[in-house]
Amino acid sequence: MHAILADMDLDTRILIVDDDDGIRKLMSSFLDKHGFRTETARSPIEMREKLAGQRYDLIVLDVMMPREDGLTALRGLQKTDGPPVIMLSAVGTDVDRIVGLEMGAEDYLAKPCNPRELLARIRTVLRRREREGAGAATAPAEAQDGGRILGFAGWRMDMDAHMLTDPANAVINLSDGEFRLMRAFVEHPRRVLTRDQLLDFARGEDSDHYDRAIDVQISRLRRKLATCESAVDLIRTVRNEGYMFVPVVTRG
Template identity: 55%
Template sequence: MSNDDAARILVVDDDPGIREVLTDYLSQHGYDAVGAASAAEMDRAMAARTPDLIVLDLMMPGEDGLSVIRRLSGTGGPPVVMLSAMGEETDRIIGLELGADDYLAKPCNPRELLARVRAVLRRPREGAAKSGPALTFAGWRLDLLRRELSRPDGRNVGLSAGEFALLKAFAESARRVLTREQLLDRARSADSEVFDRAVDVQISRLRKKLDDGSGLEMIQTRRGEGYIFDVRVDKVGA
């Protein structure tokens, strides 16, 4: 694989030792990995070339990682694997709520990070290969190739990679109750550590993004059972 073909991974961490270890390891495994010491350096690197994935430390001088995640999620930026000091559960939950796709506690094993990176990058490619171009429901359209969600009025709604995978899992199992475990099986890779709360916060984000003012509650909770996507879904363009 040439450098131009390799997925670009941007490692954002103010610790030069961690940046070097992670970028070297990812580079050894076929990725075009580069480092940035701050959010400002990240912005400059992204202006030069948009990365396919960002590995982001939450605790940085200047603009911190949570602010970066909020900003990237709001603009439909690349998927984010966040790094946080062990035990900082509040930051982890907030990061997931803001749009991060996965989480690793620091210090992290580079091999485990590699597995997370591969899992996150695999999701859209697998989704596009297994299904038709789009799924439609209640006037909404989920484009499986572009990973875009369009409202009934035609406006696009930004989705993180995790939100896209979860919504696709719901839409492909419409009107069937899914447990948390079944959602994790459909929306996330088996080699990615998952927390039950992560499903809850991503569902909460999806509910907000699917609220078009019509009062239709597409994602419903079934107490003691799981969740159901209670709307008719059609495949188009297959």
């Protein structure tokens, strides 16, 4: 396992965005020593300049920065389908973590954080993305016969294109986390899924079990689905148990 991770690290580019010179240097130096290829940016403006000319596999993004904060920058990244983001914040309350996850961050760490914990979180996010990519690559035959297209109540979900369209054929813009959560529901319809199960399905088996984060993500997903009248009660809350995806799901 360590050898596999090392190989993955060597090809992985990480962008560290923080207005604190010392923190940028510390994180960059530590990650470089562990085989990653890192670059840094002092602000969201500099981050976007670097993104325009270079592909990155992950961004470590500070929340509290002057002029433009990290949450505003994160919102812009979600609109452009940017790389996964791990948020860092000196304000480490549950509310702040929920807000970061709700806006589409893959993970959230309170500052000051142990560099080894940051390294572990980065590898967790990258492993999760790698598994998802491998899953899509191993099912070409299923995709050809329509098995990767799921339908329900007039909606259409293309697993390979990561696209959800409503009955009027309008595309619903979902973050990566929202798409994984939606996929968990449509792949396990008409059965009650607990919060722990949804965390495992939607964020990976090695993610933190953080019940409130799932409640927030489901609330956000419901709001996006509610743009269509037929989306009423697609996701039902089962008191003291979890959530259930109500419609019958068909393939092809």
